[in-house]
């Protein structure tokens with residue numbers, strides 16, 4: 001996929017969905033992880049550089065990793081299964097961690113979970129056992145913060161399209177995202193954000209071609 005603008009090289013301040021001082025700016029390579037603490041009040045912009053790329057994401061209280069994202073609390077509080085502008089990312093006590101303040105896609109998933117070597121084997125056959133997967137990214141990157149497998153919970157899948165049919169059945173289908181689509185989250189408390197740029201190649205969540213994304217953190221000038 002190609003774009004007319006080189007979003008990889010564009011100035012971070014131009015790509016960020018919020019004004020302010022750029023305090024972090026990273027390309028998350030295809031199939032790779034990223035993590036960072038987003039300070040309260042700062043805004044994290046995630047850019048789907050090439051389109052149709054699932055960004056599996058977990059959230060933890062930076063000061064207390066026992067506070068962690070809860071899909072159940074987040075869905076229950078907003079009364080809707082999809083995440084978009086206005087969604088408050090909540091921990092298991094329903095306390096806010098971050099708020100989605102802008103979204104150019106329209107809906108993001110939090111029921112599809114993360115891919116793993118084990119689930120790949122079950123879904124796609126034993127020949128996929130060797131393939132790198134999101135759980136491995138979470139474990140590698142999470143280990144830098146003292147997180148292990150018991151700390152992994154149900155995650156958010158930004159840019160991933162998981163429609164829920166009237167009978168409740170789920171699909172993982174071609175994405176709604178496109179090159180350059182962005183969303184932005186404001187940290188309500190200091191939040192550790194753990195990302196797996198999904199390596200999946202067996203279903204359409206990454207267009208069968210995982211690509212890089214970009215994360216930019218901006219601090220509002222007061």
Ligand SMILES: [Zn+2]
Pocket residue numbers: 056114115116133134135198199200
């Ligand atoms: Zn994945």
